[in-house]
Amino acid sequence: MTETFYRVGVIPGDGIGKEVVPHAQDVLDMVGSRFGFGFQWTRFDWSCELYASTGSMTGGSAVAELAEFDAIFLGAVGYPGVPDHVSLWGLLIPIRRQFRQCVNLRPVRLWPGVRTPLADRVPADIDFVIVRENNEGEYSEIGGRLYEGTPDELAVQQSIFTREGVDRVLRYAFELARTRPARHLTAATKSNGIIHTMPFWDERFETMAAAYPDVRIDKYHIDILAAHLVQHPNWFDVIVASNLFGDILSDLGPAVAGSIGLAPGANLNIDRSRPSMFEPVHGSAPDIAGQGVANPIAQILTGAMMLEHLGQSAAAETIESAVEKVLEAEKIRTADLSGTATTLEMTNAIVAALR
Numbered sequence: 001m002t003e004t005f006y007r008v009g010v011i012p013g014d015g016i017g018k019e020v021v022p023h024a025q026d027v028l029d030m031v032g033s034r035f036g037f038g039f040q041w042t043r044f045d046w047s048c049e050l051y052a053s054t055g056s057m058t059g060g061s062a063v064a065e066l067a068e069f070d071a072i073f074l075g076a077v078g079y080p081g082v083p084d085h086v087s088l089w090g091l092l093i094p095i096r097r098q099f100r101q102c103v104n105l106r107p108v109r110l111w112p113g114v115r116t117p118l119a120d121r122v123p124a125d126i127d128f129v130i131v132r133e134n135n136e137g138e139y140s141e142i143g144g145r146l147y148e149g150t151p152d153e154l155a156v157q158q159s160i161f162t163r164e165g166v167d168r169v170l171r172y173a174f175e176l177a178r179t180r181p182a183r184h185l186t187a188a189t190k191s192n193g194i195i196h197t198m199p200f201w202d203e204r205f206e207t208m209a210a211a212y213p214d215v216r217i218d219k220y221h222i223d224i225l226a227a228h229l230v231q232h233p234n235w236f237d238v239i240v241a242s243n244l245f246g247d248i249l250s251d252l253g254p255a256v257a258g259s260i261g262l263a264p265g266a267n268l269n270i271d272r273s274r275p276s277m278f279e280p281v282h283g284s285a286p287d288i289a290g291q292g293v294a295n296p297i298a299q300i301l302t303g304a305m306m307l308e309h310l311g312q313s314a315a316a317e318t319i320e321s322a323v324e325k326v327l328e329a330e331k332i333r334t335a336d337l338s339g340t341a342t343t344l345e346m347t348n349a350i351v352a353a354l355r
Contacts (some may be wrong), residue, residue: 004037009069009275014047014087014292019073023347024299025073027319028307030354035315042069048079048087048284057090060264063098071306072099074279080286089141092279096134098272101164101267103172103181104246105130105305108263110251114337116258121233126257128236130177131173132246132268135196136160139243154319157192161197161242165202171240172270174212180237185212187219188241188249190241195243201242226252229332250281261295261336264302266309278306288335292342295334300350322353 012021025041032038046058054060057077066072069315072095077087095101110116118126143157154171170187177185185207192197202219209217220228222245228235229249233256241249242328254263263281280298288294307316327334332349333339341349 004309005040005340006037006070007040007042007068008306009044009066009072010041010043011072011074011077011091012081013045013077013284015076015286015289016085016282017077017284019289019292019294020280020296020345021073021075023296023343024303027151027300027347027350027354028303031307031315032312033204034318035312036069037147037315041111046077046091048077048082051082051086051090057087059113063091063094066095066099067277069089072277073276073303073306074277076284077147077281080285093139095277097269099269099277100135100271101269101274101277102135102168103266103270104130104131104134104267104270105249105268106132106246106250106253106263107305108257110257111262111283111324112263113330114258114327116256116348118230118233118256122144128233128253129238130174130246130250130253131169131176131238131240132147132250133165133241133243134246135243136162136165137243161200163204166201167337168270170205170208174208174215177215177238178212182216182217183214183239184216184237185223186236186239187217187244188222188225189219190219190222190245197242205240222248225249229253229258231237233246254306259336260297260298260333262301264305265297266302266305268309271298276306276309278302278309287324292344293335294343295336295352296343296347297327318354319350321352325353326350 050059051057107129110123112123124137138159140158140160141191147153189198189202191202217269254260260282265279265281267277269276278299282298304316304319326349332346334341334346
């Protein structure tokens with residue numbers, strides 16, 4: 001008998017988000033019934049489509065409505081005709097900031113049976129986690145334009161790095177590194193070119209490291225770090241980065257591991273005072289939306305991350321094991337994995353593996 005129910009706010013969003021989210025919900029419901037818990041799903045049709053008709057990503061509703069839920073399950077937002085900064089600042093960033101989701105967590109791994117574009121690499125070589133600062137840094141509203149539309153036009157954008165915000169994400173990254181066998185943390189920086197914020201980031205990293213003598217550390221400028229991630233992915237275990245640098249690495253990492261269609265993600269409120277939001281790394285992919293060919297695995301694994309956060313570790317591991325079994329068999333492949341399977345066929349294969 002199911003005695004535990006989790007209240008989850010669901011935002012399918014745009015494009016393939018509307019296609020993969022229901023399949024991921026089916027998988028989560030199935031696993032929940034096995035482990036004795038269930039979900040009370042509440043759908044919010046907040047999207048670029050809604051923006052086009054109302055001028056608001058939420059149709060005039062307040063993101064504060066999500067405060068009552070145990071978690072938020074997001075598909076993807078963004079669609080042609082609506083500028084990307086509108087969809088990001090009209091929905092995702094307000095949720096991340098209002099609910100103090102200060103850590104964006106994005107694990108990257110090469111799954112058995114998946115082909116990486118890197119020659120001669122095996123799953124043991126690509127298994128790292130990107131910890132991205134999620135509330136401040138380079139993604140700031142402070143700034144503006146002057147003399148707009150004239151030859152003298154200028155734009156100013158300010159980055160915000162607070163000691164509280166930087167220490168918070170660094171501490172999380174050090175604690176995470178402690179739980180992994182390698183106990184290794186790499187910091188992304190650019191202190192040779194960005195003269196104020198990045199030296200400050202480096203100083204806080206070095207200060208924090210003194211409290212974690214059991215964690216091995218190193219530090220790379222973001223440009224060479226990106227190169228090393230391609231040439232030497234086995235060097236990395238946990239990577240901590242500012243908002244912008246973490247965002248960039250979060251796409252490069254899954255590409256190195258074979259497909260962004262396999263990459264889950266989480267926006268974490270680390271003190272659990274407010275709901276966390278779980279979303280895959282990929283976007284709404286309007287080029288394939290409506291065709292039923294999107295890979296649902298990233299959304300399904302995002303659901304597993306949500307279960308882990310909710311304290312259902314065994315259920316999360318069951319989903320991951322089923323995904324691994326399907327990928328390792330190399331029979332069902334969506335287009336991003338050089339196959340022809342549909343979204344439904346991939347989901348059914350994972351469901352069969354769960355059974």
